[in-house]
Amino acid sequence: MRDHPLTVYTPESPLRQPTKFVRDMIADLLASRELAWRLFVRDLSAQHRTSVLGYFWVFVPPLVASLPFVYLNSTGVVRMGDTPIPYAAYAIVGTIIWQTFVDALNSPLRTVNAARSMLTRINFPREAILLSGLMQVAFAFLVRLVLLIAVFAAFALQPAATAPLFFVGMLSVVGTGFMIGLILTPFGILYSDVPNSLPIATTFLMLLTPVLWYPPPGSGLAALNPLTPLITTTRDWLTTGSAAHVGGFILVSAVTVTFLVFGWVAYRLALPHLIARLGN
Amino acid sequence: MSDDIIVRVEGLSKKFCRDLKRSLWYGLKDTAADLLGGHSSNGLRRDEFWALDEVSFELARGECLGLIGRNGAGKTTLLKMLNGLIKPDKGRIELSGRVGALISLGAGFNPILTGRENIYINGSVLGLTKKEIDSKLADIVEFAEIDDFIDTAVQSYSTGMQVRLGFAVATALQPDVLLLDEVLAVGDAAFRAKCYERLARIRDSAAFILVSHDTDQIARVCSKVLVLDVGRERHLGDVEDGIRVYHELSRPRHRTSSYEQSAEGTVASLGSCDETVADGGVFSFSISLDLPELVAVADVRVVFWGDDGLPALDAYTRTQRSSLRLDAGSSTITLAVGPLTLKRGRYAVSIAVLNRSNNLHLYWGDRIRNVDVDGPITGAVPYTPPLTCVSITAENSRSDVG
Numbered sequence: 028m029r030d031h032p033l034t035v036y037t038p039e040s041p042l043r044q045p046t047k048f049v050r051d052m053i054a055d056l057l058a059s060r061e062l063a064w065r066l067f068v069r070d071l072s073a074q075h076r077t078s079v080l081g082y083f084w085v086f087v088p089p090l091v092a093s094l095p096f097v098y099l100n101s102t103g104v105v106r107m108g109d110t111p112i113p114y115a116a117y118a119i120v121g122t123i124i125w126q127t128f129v130d131a132l133n134s135p136l137r138t139v140n141a142a143r144s145m146l147t148r149i150n151f152p153r154e155a156i157l158l159s160g161l162m163q164v165a166f167a168f169l170v171r172l173v174l175l176i177a178v179f180a181a182f183a184l185q186p187a188a189t190a191p192l193f194f195v196g197m198l199s200v201v202g203t204g205f206m207i208g209l210i211l212t213p214f215g216i217l218y219s220d221v222p223n224s225l226p227i228a229t230t231f232l233m234l235l236t237p238v239l240w241y242p243p244p245g246s247g248l249a250a251l252n253p254l255t256p257l258i259t260t261t262r263d264w265l266t267t268g269s270a271a272h273v274g275g276f277i278l279v280s281a282v283t284v285t286f287l288v289f290g291w292v293a294y295r296l297a298l299p300h301l302i303a304r305l306g307n
Numbered sequence: 308m309s310d311d312i313i314v315r316v317e318g319l320s321k322k323f324c325r326d327l328k329r330s331l332w333y334g335l336k337d338t339a340a341d342l343l344g345g346h347s348s349n350g351l352r353r354d355e356f357w358a359l360d361e362v363s364f365e366l367a368r369g370e371c372l373g374l375i376g377r378n379g380a381g382k383t384t385l386l387k388m389l390n391g392l393i394k395p396d397k398g399r400i401e402l403s404g405r406v407g408a409l410i411s412l413g414a415g416f417n418p419i420l421t422g423r424e425n426i427y428i429n430g431s432v433l434g435l436t437k438k439e440i441d442s443k444l445a446d447i448v449e450f451a452e453i454d455d456f457i458d459t460a461v462q463s464y465s466t467g468m469q470v471r472l473g474f475a476v477a478t479a480l481q482p483d484v485l486l487l488d489e490v491l492a493v494g495d496a497a498f499r500a501k502c503y504e505r506l507a508r509i510r511d512s513a514a515f516i517l518v519s520h521d522t523d524q525i526a527r528v529c530s531k532v533l534v535l536d537v538g539r540e541r542h543l544g545d546v547e548d549g550i551r552v553y554h555e556l557s558r559p560r561h562r563t564s565s566y567e568q569s570a571e572g573t574v575a576s577l578g579s580c581d582e583t584v585a586d587g588g589v590f591s592f593s594i595s596l597d598l599p600e601l602v603a604v605a606d607v608r609v610v611f612w613g614d615d616g617l618p619a620l621d622a623y624t625r626t627q628r629s630s631l632r633l634d635a636g637s638s639t640i641t642l643a644v645g646p647l648t649l650k651r652g653r654y655a656v657s658i659a660v661l662n663r664s665n666n667l668h669l670y671w672g673d674r675i676r677n678v679d680v681d682g683p684i685t686g687a688v689p690y691t692p693p694l695t696c697v698s699i700t701a702e703n704s705r706s707d708v709g
Contacts, residue, residue: 036391036400040341062431069428073419148410150391213338217331297338299394302387303323304334 041296052295055152062151063158070163085170089122096239108241111267116182120262121238123175124200127168128258129229131204134160135294136215136222147302153295157209164201187268196261199280203257206283209290213297217304253279313514314366314389314484319359319398321384326354349397358384360538361398368483371515373529373546375522375553380535382518386410386486389516404483409474409490418462422453422472425461429476443479450505451475452498470494478505481512488518503528522550526685550684554652557614568671570662572599575670577658578639583679589645590678591697594660594670596640602633604663609644609694611654612674619649622694629695630663637702644694651682 041048075081097115099105110117138160139146146153179186186193215221233239235248236258242249249255256275263270270276324330333352351357359381366372374382387393389400390408416425426447430440448457451471456464464472471494478485485506494502506515506528519525525532525546532549534542534556542552569575578593590609606625613619622644624630631640640660655674662669 032404034391034400034402034406036388036395036402038395038397040344042341042344061436062428065428065431069420069424072424076419147387147392148408150406150408213335217334293338293342296341297334299392300334300337300341303321303393304330 042292048292052291056154056158059152059155059158062155063162066155066159067162067166070159071166082170085167086174089119089126089171089174092126092233093118093122093239107239108243110241112184113182116178116184117241117262117266118239119178120175120266121258123168123171124197124258124261125233125236125238126171127164127197128200128204128254129233130164130167131161131201132208132229133225134164134205135208135212136225138163139212139216140222143305146298147305153298154291157294161201161205164205168197168201184266186265187263189264189268189270193261193265196257196264196276199276199283200257200261202287203254203279203283206287206290209294210286212290212294213301216297216301253282311367312365313368313403314364314516315399315401316365316389317363317399319362319385319388319400320357320396321359321381321388321393322351322355322396323358323384324352324355329354357538359388359535362533362535362538362540363398364533364540364543366484366514366516368514369511370531371510371517371529373525373532373549374516374518374535375520375525375532375549376535376541377557379537381538382535383410383488384538385535386488386516386518389484390486402484405480406484406486407477407480407482408486408488409477410486410488416461416469416473419460421460422448422457422464426472426476429473430479435480447472447475447479450501467494467498471498474502478509481509483513485509485513485515487515489520522553523685526550547684551651554614554684568668570667570669573597573669575660577670577672577675579641580656580676581678582676583681584645584647586651586680586682587646587648589643590647590656591641591643591645592658593639593641594658595637596633596660596669597637598633598635598669600635602662602664602669605631605633605669606661606663607631607640607642607694607696608657608659608661609642610657611649611678611680612657613650613654614652619654620644620647620691622691624694625663627691627693631696631699633669633699634701639700639702641697641700642694643697645692647680647682647692648688648690649680649682650686651684652680654678654680 041051078084093115096105096107097118100107100114100118107114107118135157138156142156145151146156178184211221211225215225232254236252236254237249238258242255242259253275256272257279260270260272260276324333333355362381362385364372374385376382384393386408387410388395389402390406390410392410416429420428423444426444427437427440430443431437435443448454451468451474453464453468453472456468461469461472470490474490474494515528517525517528529546531544532542532546532553533540534549534552536556541556542549574595574597576595578595580592581590584590592609606623608621608623608625610618610622611620633640654677656676656678657674658670658672659668660670661667
């Protein structure tokens, strides 16, 4: 005989049974790994079957974002600050980190929107969609790593001794972007204002963050921006090894973990209400 | 919960909002209420209505519940709550065991990927591991009859092939509770027969809930019926009674007297006409005619239109190799069709009297009357009874007037 787990649906908030809620969260996360992998492979191969240029689309955004600034800096029209490594390498490393942050930020809303028809018809571990989105972000980052290596080779740069910490930094960069995206998801599913404003907001945010420019010492704006320690520390760990904002980095990472859990809980609670509003 | 009962629904209610903007706002508010661990409001807020209102039933293993009701009755809402896709606003659902749902076939199919790739994706969406799918792949492919296309992109499949693939994957899950939302209506007759065979095979080990507008299908498969009408339970229990209730609900749809005319120079109208006919009884009616000249060969045609808008009966003297001879002047012709072997229900009746020589209508009443037929609920025999002329009574008025 098979065992018969009892499923109960009531109008009550699932948070009234916190132990069961947490157990379900963990069980669903574990159960969603295989499906997440399949969804990831599905999306990746589907993309490739209808694209001629393939990985080209992964390389392009950071290059397009950084090259104009490299040009402007080289002509002396704009001064980007005294970077510790050649400016072009500094800018490309910065935009690669930034692009991964933006990918992670857009990921939850994009994948949940793409899974609408599945969400309204099939009951499956909802974490699978989020996980497959994270896999896509990680995959794009790995592809860009090739670009990163090429840049290091072209400028004859040596990675710093702290380079392994670069991946820890990237984990926090992805986590922070993903956390913001996850909290925005319930709003973004209901209101198109959120997806409409995201590209504008991220472009604006990039110019406010030391991605393409080097923060002058004691710069008020850069110091107040919580993304500054995240981006600069991650980049410094790879390039110079002397990271100035480690304290800020740890603080931002801790806040990210806290809000990531909050976003996950909110996502689970919101989905049944969102699906009811989405219709078929 | 006793061993037998595997689905228990108590006082289940769900409200929806008519206004989209407000609906989205309520969605956010309900999410916030859940986050704060509170309770969302029990009553209706502005623009809200009960899409499902206080529905209760129980289902044991081996039972099949037929869910019927007109569009918007709340059938899909109920299935979605049973599947855990949306949350109830009141009441409680208890399910024991694995739930399989075919609320829509082909959800999760990616058109660009092959059938095989989609089987693995759909399988894992439904909770199967790779090993389980491996062991069921041959069976799924064979059941879906897609051997030659298994490595072809799904976008080049016909609709029927996609339906077969979806059904094959979903039933491979071997669920304890299976929710089927009008999915069997698609696919050709042979495949539908196969589906029933497979359902019958897993029937003892599961409980089904089947949504369908086809009452014949419901009568064949289900052991009890739940009739919903704008969110409320109208009937729960016996299948025959449930289908009768459903037919009552769907009745007042027929239009009558939408069109009545006669040929130039002819005065014609419907006289007496039966409004109810017993099972196996005869439908009779009379038409008053005032003809300017003799019609040597006239035909009469009677059509009964069913709920679905299709003719359930079409009796025509010409195809039955008979005709009437109508003299000039006033007369009343009385005709009869029977015995009727129609299913129980309300039919709209169209009557035509035609001149065979020029095919013009001497009289035409399109859906001129509603007739209630008291027949069996299901399984009527398609048979066209004879249309016979009972009498022609001349009233002899026109010649007097000259």
